[in-house]
Amino acid sequence: VINGHKWFTSGAIGASVAIVMTxxxxxxxxxxxxxxxxxxxxxxxxxIIRPVPVMGHTGGGGHCEIRYEDCRVPAANLLGPVGGGFMIAQARLGPGRIHHCMRAIGGAERALEMMCRRANGRIAFGEPLAKKQFVQDMVATSRMEIDQARLLCLYAAWKMDTVGKKEARQEISMIKVVAANVFMNVLDRAIQVHGALGVSDDTPLARMWRDGRMLRLADGPDEVHKQTIARRELARFAS
Ligand SMILES: Cc1cc2nc3c(=O)[nH]c(=O)nc-3n(C[C@H](O)[C@H](O)[C@H](O)COP(=O)(O)OP(=O)(O)OC[C@H]3O[C@@H](n4cnc5c(N)ncnc54)[C@H](O)[C@@H]3O)c2cc1C
Incomplete structure (x- = not known):
């Protein structure tokens, strides 16, 4: 019998089951x-109480607030052993996190392409935006950040494949922080280069920013990952 109150169950609307960790x-x-x-x-x-509005939107499967009130299910619905929730979560979170990173890098790539197309096409103060060094800096910095993130992502994935998810925890945490922040940085520059158009809903950029911002929180906020990265790094030189 489950009793509890859970915020942010993504995709609950339209799902057939929830996996409750309790x-x-x-x-x-x-x-x-x-x-x-x-x-x-x-x-x-x-x-299901409601899809929690996220930055003014409630679409798709929602990020739902759910109350479990004397919710009785058969013992056979237990996933794995009693007390095995943390273990299952850890096994799932690694691949889940790196999947988010791949999406973030793909999104950043799209934002950079849009930034470049706009910079090439938009004339301001007598010349294309692409001729202005401030804009060139945004393009170059974005390209460098994306490629660094992609290589770190590939490295983390390679480590997961070759030595295992547990051994790749450090790299997974690192790319989780890096990819989410690179996505935000590149999107912010793309919006800047688009001017007012960038914050409008006439391009996908505003929506991408709104959807992407959660990546710095979901599956562990930046600070929690940085804390574990630092702990492991410090432990290497503890004696
Ligand atoms: C859009 C969205 C969808 C989500 N979907 C799901 C879902 O489907 N299922 C699910 O279970 N969860 C989901 N979550 C929840 C998500 O995993 C949590 O929001 C996240 O783990 C952070 O927990 P919290 O919101 O309680 O923040 P808190 O734990 O209250 O942290 C708030 C802030 O405090 C700081 N902080 C926290 N801990 C530390 C620390 N150790 N050191 C330094 N600073 C710290 C960070 O800045 C952090 O952002 C979703 C969240 C969002 C935004």
Whole structure:
């Protein structure tokens, strides 16, 4: 029987099941306290309160607020062992995070292309924006950041494939922070080069920014990843 209140369950609208991670043994060691349980979306006691509006929008499957109120499911719905929730989350989060990174890099690439096309086509103060050094700096910096992020992403993926997800944790955290920030940086420059058009909804840039901003939070905020990156780095030189 599950009782709880969860904010931000992405894609709940239209889904057939929710995977609930919930504390099943509060006395166990921290990493053995939670379990994962499959709950059909129409199960009595699973109450979708609302899709939480994100930057003014509620579309798609929503980022839903859900209340679990005496939500009873069969024991067979347990995913893996009791207390195995953290372990499953860790196994899933690595590939999930790097997938977000690949999307972010693809989005940044698109934003850079739009930035360049606009810079080449828009005449301001007697010449194309592309002739202005401030704009060239934005293009060059974006190109450098994207390629650095792509190579780090490929490196993290290669490490996952060759030595395993656990051993690649540092690189996964690193690219999680880098890709989300590069995406934001490049989008911001693309918006700047587009002028007022950039913040309008007449190009995809504003929507990309709105959708992309969550990547610095979801699957762990930048600061949490940086903290673990720093801890591992410091531990290498602790003795
Ligand atoms: C659009 C969107 C969709 C989401 N979808 C899902 C989903 O489907 N399923 C799901 O389970 N979750 C989902 N989340 C939740 C997401 O994983 C959390 O928002 C994220 O883990 C951060 O937790 P929090 O919001 O409680 O922030 P908090 O933990 O309150 O942190 C707030 C801020 O405090 C700072 N901070 C926190 N910890 C530290 C630290 N250790 N050191 C320094 N600074 C720190 C950071 O700046 C952080 O951004 C989603 C979030 C968003 C925005």
């Amino acid at each position: 504390v099943t043994d509060p006395e166990a060691q921290p990493h053995l306290r939670a379990s994962m349980i499959i709950v059909p979306i129409d199960n009595p006691g699973l109450n």
